[in-house]
Each structure stands twice: as structure tokens, then as C-alpha cells.
Amino acid sequence: xxxxxxxxxxxxxxxxxxxxxxxxxxxxxxxxxxxxxxxxxxxxxxxxxxxxxxxxxxxxxxxxxxxxxxxxxxxxxxxxxxxxxxxxxxxxxxxxxxxxxxxxxxxxxxxxxxxxxxxxxxxxxxxxxxxxxxxxxxxxxxxxxxxxxxxxxxxxxxxxxxxxxxxxxxxxxxxxxxxxxxxxxxxxxxxxxxxxxxxxxxxxx
Numbered sequence: 195x196x197x198x199x200x201x202x203x204x205x206x207x208x209x210x211x212x213x214x215x216x217x218x219x220x221x222x223x224x225x226x227x228x229x230x231x232x233x234x235x236x237x238x239x240x241x242x243x244x245x246x247x248x249x250x251x252x253x254x255x256x257x258x259x260x261x262x263x264x265x266x267x268x269x270x271x272x273x274x275x276x277x278x279x280x281x282x283x284x285x286x287x288x289x290x291x292x293x294x295x296x297x298x299x300x301x302x303x304x305x306x307x308x309x310x311x312x313x314x315x316x317x318x319x320x321x322x323x324x325x326x327x328x329x330x331x332x333x334x335x336x337x338x339x340x341x342x343x344x345x346x347x348x349x350x351x352x353x354x355x356x357x358x359x360x361x362x363x364x365x366x367x368x369x370x371x372x373x374x375x376x377x378x379x380x381x382x383x384x385x386x387x388x389x390x391x392x393x394x395x396x397x398x399x
Contacts, residue, residue: 195266199267200262204257205254205255206227206229206231206253206254207253208229210223214226231252231254233251233252234246234247236248239275243275245275247271256270256271258271304336305333308332309329311332312329
């Protein structure tokens with residue numbers, strides 16, 4: 195099973211539009227994944243932090259055996275030796291899992307399509323207020339229909355777990371109670387709190 199999955203899923207094939215890019219120094223095509231990979235008879239890591247996997251075929255991607263056998267899909271194992279790599283991998287996994295939406299032109303196209311439909315199917319609406327309400331209703335549904343949802347989010351909704359995962363139980367902190375206790379402990383801050391509240395209300399109104 196491991197050999198069959200690795201042979202079908204882990205072999206790297208250099209193709210234009212996938213990994214081949216033009217090297218600005220030479221003008222030739224090169225693989226941005228740095229294939230063919232270095233061949234090694236054993237896993238290794240040296241004092242400088244350079245490391246490598248055991249590889250007997252130069253176009254075989256590295257993989258984690260338990261994932262390959264149990265999940266039966268392509269995967270990639272990487273040794274994290276510093277904070278930069280950990281940050282980059284965490285960002286990549288989070289972005290991939292959460293299905294980051296496309297650029298704003300996708301949203302504007304959905305809005306334009308919804309507006310065209312709304313104009314063609316809203317002749318029966320009598321009041322302007324009802325027509326605008328219906329338009330906003332259709333726009334919201336259009337965005338919900340077109341957006342990509344991550345699998346963990348979908349399962350959370352289907353299971354009734356809500357739209358967020360929390361490891362702790364949180365309680366609300368009311369601003370007035372917080373300020374009251376703060377002024378009890380530090381009465382000299384009263385003047386600054388008043389100035390802050392005035393500035394906040396001035397920006398709001």
C-alpha cells in the first residue's frame with residue numbers, strides 16, 4: 195500500500211504553470227521546488243542546520259509514512275529547525291485550511307450579477323424601502339452562496355458546535371465596572387478617564 199500510494203501521489207513532475215519558472219539570471223526554465231532533489235542513502239542533519247531525507251530517486255517528494263498509509267494522499271514532511279520556518283508553515287497551513295477568499299474583484303462581480311438579477315425580477319415591488327431591503331437580502335445570500343468554506347467550519351456548523359472553537363470559558367467584562375474598580379485603586383486617573391471618554395464620544399458623534 196505504501197509503495198502504491200507513494201508511486202501515484204509522491205512523484206514530482208515538472209510542468210509549465212505548476213512549478214517551472216523562468217530563472218531571471220539565466221533566462222532558462224527551472225523548478226521552483228528545486229527538483230531534481232538530492233539523493234541520499236540516509237536521513238541527515240549537520241551542525242549548520244542543513245538537513246535532508248533519505249531519497250533513492252531524485253524526483254520523489256518527501257512524505258510521512260503513517261499519513262501515506264492511513265490517509266492515502268500526497269503529503270510532505272519537513273523538519274522545522276528555526277522560528278522562521280515554523281511561522282511560515284503555520285501561516286501556510288492556516289491559509290490553506292481557512293480557504294482564503296479571492297481578491298475584491300470576485301466580490302464586485304457577485305454584486306454586479308446580483309444587481310442585474312434584482313433589476314430584472316423586482317418590478318412587482320411597490321415601495322422603495324422594500325425594494326432596497328430585498329436587494330440587501332439577495333446580496334447577502336449571493337455572497338454566502340459563492341464563498342468557499344473550510345471543511346472544519348462546515349462540520350462545526352453541521353454538528354451544532356457554533357462558528358468558533360474556544361479552549362476556555364470566557365465571561366463578559368463590563369467597561370463601567372472595570373473603570374469603577376480602576377478609579378478606586380488609582381483615584382488620580384479620574385481626570386484622564388474623563389478626557390478619554392470625551393474624546394471617544396466626540397469621534398462617535
